[in-house]
Amino acid sequence: MRIQHKCKKPTSFNCNAGSRCTATAVVWSLVGFLLFLHLYYLIIPRDGVGRELQVRMGHHPVIHELEEVEEENVQIPPPRKRSPRAVKRKPKKPNTLIDEFLDENSQIRHLFFPDMKTAIDPMNGNGNDSFHYYPGKIWLDTEGNPIQAHGGGILYDHKSRTYYWYGEYKDGPTYHAHKKGAARVDIIGVGCYSSKDLWTWKNEGIVLAAEEQNETHDLHKSNVLERPKVIYNQKTAKYVMWMHIDDVNYTKAAVGIAISDYPTGPFDYLYSKRPHGFDSRDMTLFKDDDGVVYLIYSSEDNSELHIGPLTEDYLYVTDVVRSILVGQHREAPALFKHQGTYYMITSGCTGWAPNEALAHAAESIMGPWETVGNPCIGGNKIFRLTTFFSQSTYVIPLPGLPDSYIFMADRWNPADLRNSRYVWLPLIVGGPVDRPLDYNFGFPLWSRVSIYWHRKWRLPPRAVPVNFLVLLV
Ligand SMILES: *[C@@H]1O[C@H](CO)[C@@H](O)[C@H](O)[C@H]1NC(C)=O
Ligand SMILES: *[C@@H]1O[C@H](CO)[C@@H](O)[C@H](O)[C@H]1NC(C)=O
Ligand SMILES: *[C@@H]1O[C@H](CO)[C@@H](O)[C@H](O)[C@H]1NC(C)=O
Numbered sequence: 001m002r003i004q005h006k007c008k009k010p011t012s013f014n015c016n017a018g019s020r021c022t023a024t025a026v027v028w029s030l031v032g033f034l035l036f037l038h039l040y041y042l043i044i045p046r047d048g049v050g051r052e053l054q055v056r057m058g059h060h061p062v063i064h065e066l067e068e069v070e071e072e073n074v075q076i077p078p079p080r081k082r083s084p085r086a087v088k089r090k091p092k093k094p095n096t097l098i099d100e101f102l103d104e105n106s107q108i109r110h111l112f113f114p115d116m117k118t119a120i121d122p123m124n125g126n127g128n129d130s131f132h133y134y135p136g137k138i139w140l141d142t143e144g145n146p147i148q149a150h151g152g153g154i155l156y157d158h159k160s161r162t163y164y165w166y167g168e169y170k171d172g173p174t175y176h177a178h179k180k181g182a183a184r185v186d187i188i189g190v191g192c193y194s195s196k197d198l199w200t201w202k203n204e205g206i207v208l209a210a211e212e213q214n215e216t217h218d219l220h221k222s223n224v225l226e227r228p229k230v231i232y233n234q235k236t237a238k239y240v241m242w243m244h245i246d247d248v249n250y251t252k253a254a255v256g257i258a259i260s261d262y263p264t265g266p267f268d269y270l271y272s273k274r275p276h277g278f279d280s281r282d283m284t285l286f287k288d289d290d291g292v293v294y295l296i297y298s299s300e301d302n303s304e305l306h307i308g309p310l311t312e313d314y315l316y317v318t319d320v321v322r323s324i325l326v327g328q329h330r331e332a333p334a335l336f337k338h339q340g341t342y343y344m345i346t347s348g349c350t351g352w353a354p355n356e357a358l359a360h361a362a363e364s365i366m367g368p369w370e371t372v373g374n375p376c377i378g379g380n381k382i383f384r385l386t387t388f389f390s391q392s393t394y395v396i397p398l399p400g401l402p403d404s405y406i407f408m409a410d411r412w413n414p415a416d417l418r419n420s421r422y423v424w425l426p427l428i429v430g431g432p433v434d435r436p437l438d439y440n441f442g443f444p445l446w447s448r449v450s451i452y453w454h455r456k457w458r459l460p461p462r463a464v465p466v467n468f469l470v471l472l473v
Pocket of ligand 3: 178248
């Protein structure tokens with residue numbers, strides 16, 4: 001595989017016949033150049049304000065407000081009263097913000113899971129809230145019901161110029177199938193919502209429904225259906241859905257495939273299979289510019305990811321597969337491509353509890369992939385170590401807004417999974433990475449991937465014509 005780096009050092013000097021070009025001169029030029037590069041990166045401040053400034057200079061003004069660093073100062077409430085005997089038995093450690101988040105009776109629960117009174121309502125958004133994203137708030141569809149599209153992904157349909165959001169429809173009771181089982185909701189199906197503006201979402205119904213009767217069917221309600229992703233196949237004119245299919249104990253570890261003639265379904269379920277013969281749990285799809293679609297899935301008991309291209313009809317994997325991020329125990333992959341480089345956000349593996357996101361980068365989608373660090377900026381330290389109390393699921397490219405994406409994540413609510421929330425935040429690519437990599441002499445190879453925390457934010461107004469944006473960049 002050809003490894004190509006962003007800031008690559010010149011590997012050859014061209015001397016034309018007329019110049020007196022000796023080996024010594026070449027060596028000294030190289031040394032001089034390396035010294036210059038070294039000085040350059042020593043002088044450029046790497047953190048805090050310095051980096052900020054650098055990032056700002058490179059970007060279009062409309063992106064600046066998305067890059068404001070917004071701090072959070074959440075007070076942890078004092079511990080609740082316990083009986084003196086309980087205190088004696090087990091002295092209690094002070095609560096952390098993560099304990100508060102996981103405690104469904106926490107006094108500050110409303111900070112993580114605000115109630116219906118503060119819901120985002122697109123039909124009642126003529127005040128100051130129009131087009132604003134509020135990570136963690138209840139988000140209503142155009143009929144006034146909370147959106148049910150967890151572990152979701154977005155398809156932009158060029159034919160209808162419409163965004164479709166597919167995700168797990170989880171509007172049922174949360175329970176434990178057995179004592180050691182994870183919190184779960186029976187399969188109801190895959191929910192689909194449509195939008196022109198990525199903010200006002202119309203419910204298109206359940207486009208792939210659970211099987212109620214047939215207990216041997218993959219989609220029987222007692223099983224698991226997670227992280228559905230839909231892509232369009234130009235050649236067959238079919239909408240193809242891939243999803244994680246499992247049994248209640250997560251031992252099946254397979255992918256399921258369904259197809260439809262329409263983005264709004266209904267989808268016909270085709271089959272399930274362990275891709276390349278490997279166990280497969282969290283997964284996603286990525287469609288490259290050349291139309292080749294890749295399946296990326298956590299495998300070998302979530303210890304590594306596998307990546308491989310699909311067949312031309314997008315219905316099967318091919319024989320080609322690579323192991324990536326081996327031994328790193330990552331899940332919830334979300335891929336995107338920026339100026340020819342592939343990026344991926346993943347989470348750690350801690351069940352429904354939140355953990356630290358990492359960004360990874362690669363010149364070739366098949367790898368090698370390098371881990372470039374935690375992309376989260378703002379909030380506070382705990383916010384950044386928990387991906388703002390959420391888990392990655394998808395990254396939405398924004399045509400007409402270069403360097404900018406929407407990071408889509410789920411704030412899981414294990415006590416009541418249907419009441420899990422969506423955390424959408426701006427993701428911006430630019431500036432040097434803040435963690436030097438192992439074998440590159442300290443020169444950053446990849447652009448920094450940054451996800452900025454905001455309590456409230458919006459995309460720059462659409463009134464700005466695309467051409468105008470392109471001119472300014
Ligand atoms: C909108 O914002 C303005 C200024 O911040 C405020 O005075 C007004 O009450 C807000 N209106 C609504 C409907 O929230
Ligand atoms: C139940 O599902 C299995 C697996 O999909 C299928 O082979 C079988 O025909 C189904 N049975 C009925 C009665 O539909
Ligand atoms: C899941 O595990 C539990 C406990 O080990 C067991 O009782 C149950 O039969 C298993 N269910 C399936 C579908 O494998």
